Amino acid sequence: MVQILDKRVERSKASVLAETYRQLTQSGLSGVSIDEVSRASGVSKTTIYRHWPSRSALLIDACSRLGRAYPPPDTGTVRADLYALLTNFAEQLQTAAWASVYPSIIDAAERDPEIAAMQCGLHLAFMAPFHAVVERAKDRGEVQRDRSAADLIAAVVGPLFYRRWFSKEPINADFVDSIIDAVI
C-alpha cells in the first residue's frame, strides 16, 4: 500500500515538474502559473504546495533540468579545447531551450534571493568544463600559473553571451577563433 502511494506521489511530482518545465520553456520564469500547472497536470494546488513550499522552490526544481553536464574536451592543447567548448556552447546558445529561458532566470535573480542562489549554481555548472580546461592548460604550462582563470573565462564566454542575448548577432566559427586569439 505504501509502495502504491509512493508511486502515485512520484507520478504526481513528475507530472507537475513536466508541466512546469513546459511552461518555463514556453513563457519564461514569470510566465509559470501554479493555477495553470495544477489544471494541466491534474494535481491540486494543495498537493503541489505540499511538495514544494513556494513557487520559487518549484521553479528551482524545474530549472535544474535546464543544464546538462558534459565532460570537458581533452585534445592536448588549450586552443583546441577552448575551440571545442566554445563551438558546442555557441550551438547550444543558438538552439537549446535553456538559452531562451535563461534570461528569465537572470531577471528573477535580480530580485529573488532563492532564484539568485539557484542561478549561481547553474552558472558554476555551465562554467565547470571551462575551469577544467584552463586548469589543465596551467598544468601543461600553456597558461601562466598566476593568470586568473575567472578573467580568462569571462573574456571568452562573455562575448558569446553578448551576441546571443544582447546584440543578437550570429556566433560563427570566425568569431570563436577571434575570441580565442585574443586571450591565448
Place this chain on the structure above:
Amino acid sequence: MVQILDKRVERSKASVLAETYRQLTQSGLSGVSIDEVSRASGVSKTTIYRHWPSRSALLIDACSRLGRAYPPPDTGTVRADLYALLTNFAEQLQTAAWASVYPSIIDAAERDPEIAAMQCGLHLAFMAPFHAVVERAKDRGEVQRDRSAADLIAAVVGPLFYRRWFSKEPINADFVDSIIDAVI
C-alpha cells in the same frame, strides 16, 4: 480651453510614465501592472489605453528613459578611449537602475517582437560611443581598417555583461585593463 486640456493630457501622460518607470525599476518589465499604474497615477485604464494602444507600447515608452546618451571620449588613443568608456560603463552596470531592469527587457525580447525591436534600439544607443571610438581608431591607423568593429566591441563589452548579470563577479580596473590588453 484647448491649451488647458492639452496640459491636462500632458500631466496625465507624465504621471502614467513616471509610475510605470517606478514599477519597472522596482519589479522589472513583467512586474508592471496596468491596474496598479492606473491606481497609483489616478489615470483611468481607458485613458491609458487611449495614449498607449498596448501594454508593450507603454513599457517601450517608459524604457526609452533608461538609456542616457553621452558623448564618446576623445583622448587621442584607442586604449585610453576604451578605458574611459569601459570604466564608465562598469560603474553604470554596478550602480544604475537600468542595469537591474535590463535583464527583464532581454527576457521579454525573447518572446515579444515589439519589445525585441525596442531592445535592439536600446542596444544600438548603448554601443554607439564604442563604435565612434573604434571608427576614430581606424582613421588614426591604430586599428586595422578591415577589422570588424562589432567583433572588437563584443570582445570588450561582453565580459562586463557576463560579470554583471551571469557570474556576478566584481568589475574592477584590473579586469578592464586585462580586457583591453586582449583586444588591442
